[in-house]
Amino acid sequence: MKFHFSCSSLLPAITVLEDQLAKFDISFRRHDDGYLETNQDIPEAYRSRIQDSLEKYSIRIIDDERECLVQRIKNILFEIVYSKKQPQTTLSSYLADRLGYSYGFLSGIFAAQTFCSIEQYVIMIKTERAKRLIIEDEISLKEISDLLAYSSLGHFSKQFKKCTGITLSEFRKIIIRRKNGDN
Amino acid sequence: MATIKQGDTRNPGLKMSVFLADDDSDDRTIFSEAFEKIRDDLQTELLLFENGLELIAHMKSTTELPHIIFLDLNMPLKSGKECLRELRQDRRFDGVSIAIYSTSNAASDIEDTFSGGANVYIHKPDNFDQLKKALRQVLKLNWQFHMTGMNKETFFLNI
Numbered sequence: 544m545k546f547h548f549s550c551s552s553l554l555p556a557i558t559v560l561e562d563q564l565a566k567f568d569i570s571f572r573r574h575d576d577g578y579l580e581t582n583q584d585i586p587e588a589y590r591s592r593i594q595d596s597l598e599k600y601s602i603r604i605i606d607d608e609r610e611c612l613v614q615r616i617k618n619i620l621f622e623i624v625y626s627k628k629q630p631q632t633t634l635s636s637y638l639a640d641r642l643g644y645s646y647g648f649l650s651g652i653f654a655a656q657t658f659c660s661i662e663q664y665v666i667m668i669k670t671e672r673a674k675r676l677i678i679e680d681e682i683s684l685k686e687i688s689d690l691l692a693y694s695s696l697g698h699f700s701k702q703f704k705k706c707t708g709i710t711l712s713e714f715r716k717i718i719i720r721r722k723n724g725d726n
Numbered sequence: 727m728a729t730i731k732q733g734d735t736r737n738p739g740l741k742m743s744v745f746l747a748d749d750d751s752d753d754r755t756i757f758s759e760a761f762e763k764i765r766d767d768l769q770t771e772l773l774l775f776e777n778g779l780e781l782i783a784h785m786k787s788t789t790e791l792p793h794i795i796f797l798d799l800n801m802p803l804k805s806g807k808e809c810l811r812e813l814r815q816d817r818r819f820d821g822v823s824i825a826i827y828s829t830s831n832a833a834s835d836i837e838d839t840f841s842g843g844a845n846v847y848i849h850k851p852d853n854f855d856q857l858k859k860a861l862r863q864v865l866k867l868n869w870q871f872h873m874t875g876m877n878k879e880t881f882f883l884n885i
Contacts, residue, residue, distance in 0.1 A: 601875060617874070657873065658768060658866050667870055674880040708847070708884025713837065717882075720841035 559600045567593060613656045615642060616649060620661070624668050629692050634665070670706045673699070677711070678718055684711060742770045742869060743790070747781040747809065748798040748827065753850070757796070757827075760857045768865055778804030782812055791822055794868050796848075799828040799835065807839065814843035823868050823878055836884060845881040860885045 557573065564571060564581075567589055571581040585593070594604060605611045619641055623630060630637040635646040638661070642649060653661050669691050676687045688699035700711050707714065744761070748754050754774050761772050773792070775781040778801050785791070795813070799806035806826060813819050825846035826839045836847050846864050851857045864883060871881050 657870065659870055664870070667867070668874075671876055671880060674882075678880070707882045709836075709840070709882055714882065717837060717840045720837075721843070721879075 556600070556602055560597070560602060563593070563596045563600075566596070569593075609652055609656060612642070612644075612649070613653055616653055616661065617664070620665055621668060624665065624672055624691070627690070634661070666702065666706055670703060673703060674714065677715060742768050742794075742865060742872075743773075743792040744770055744794055744796065744865070745773045745775065745781065745784075745792045746796040746827070747775040747778055747801065747806075748796075749777050749801045750798070751776075753798070756854070756857065757861075760854060760861050763858050764862045764865070768869060770865070777801050778806065778809040782809060785813065785819065791819065793872055794823040794825055794846075794865070796825045796827045797844075799826060799830060799839075807842065810839060810842050810844055821878060823871070823881060825864055840882060840884075845878060846883045846885070848885050 560579070564579075569581055569583070569585065569589075571579045573579055590604075597603070605614055616638060619638060623634070623637075632640070635650075638649055639646045650661050653659075653664070657664065659667075673687055673691060676682060676690070677684075682690070684699070685696050688696045691699065693699035693702070703714070704710050709717070746754065746757055748757065754776075758772060758774065761770070764770075773784075775784065778797075781795070781797075782804065797806040797809050801809075806828065810824060810826070813822070813824060823845040824843065825848060826835075826844045827848050827850060828835065829850045831849040839847060846868075848860050848864065851860055863885065867883055868881070870876075871878060
């Protein structure tokens with residue numbers, strides 16, 4: 544039997560992290576945008592062992608401060624795209640409020656690290672979520688467009704085409720052909 | 727097989743590895759020149775193959791897989807479509823993106839190759855600036871997918 548699954552939250556990763564750190568007797572506090580603060584210093588000798596135990600789950604400890612900040616921005620963007628309610632303010636002031644830096648500073652660091660602007664990144668993860676929802680085939684295109692806060696189905700389909708170079712119906716056709724093993 | 731390395735000190739250790747298989751030597755040269763011009767962005771490494779056989783043989787023997795392979799469609803000995811089929815049958819290469827790089831922009835070629843597991847379809851542009859632009863777009867998007875750990879199965883880009 545084949546089934547599709549999607550994973551849209553950090554929860555599984557955090558559960559794994561808690562289990563692994565418990566093995567080393569490390570207690571910590573969890574902050575809501577994807578970082579942990581340990582209650583004691585981690586001995587240098589433990590660090591690489593902890594890294595190793597996390598590696599098989601593709602979890603990495605980020606050392607670089609800029610990279611950290613970029614990861615926190617990404618986590619918030621995922622949270623926005625994958626949650627049902629959209630922030631009431633603009634994306635730029637929402638990020639600035641949550642992270643305590645000016646949007647100009649955040650967008651500069653983000654672009655330097657990822658080679659892509661925050662806006663482009665949001666469009667990319669929105670489009671990815673749309674693709675997953677189309678593959679799951681449980682809700683209509685109109686519902687997907689509403690869920691992802693597009694102003695209209697027309698705007699959604701235009702942005703999909705712009706981002707992928709193919710239309711929504713071409714995407715569906717390709718997915719069906721792939722599913723049927725039609726290579 | 728030739729190697730081109732590009733330097734960037736911003737993210738040492740993060741290097742994007744790219745393979746190209748194209749039987750036309752002019753096209754290979756143009757591709758690598760365009761590739762060199764986008765050095766200000768990503769740190770990259772390019773390996774060139776003169777045909778599909780060479781590419782497949784290398785893929786089967788190496789442990790250093792590329793992030794993305796550019797495949798010409800019309801090649802003697804082993805066509806781009808045959809390479810695509812062979813690569814996509816091997817689960818080891820699931821994480822490798824495949825870009826079709828072709829003079830054809832027939833709708834059937836585009837749909838067939840996407841259905842066959844290609845991630846990117848580039849209609850060979852007729853001018854150098856367009857090629858640079860397309861290449862930059864492909865490499866950046868592929869990098870985002872890679873760095874975000876997103877599923878390659880739904881990575882599509884048609885330029």
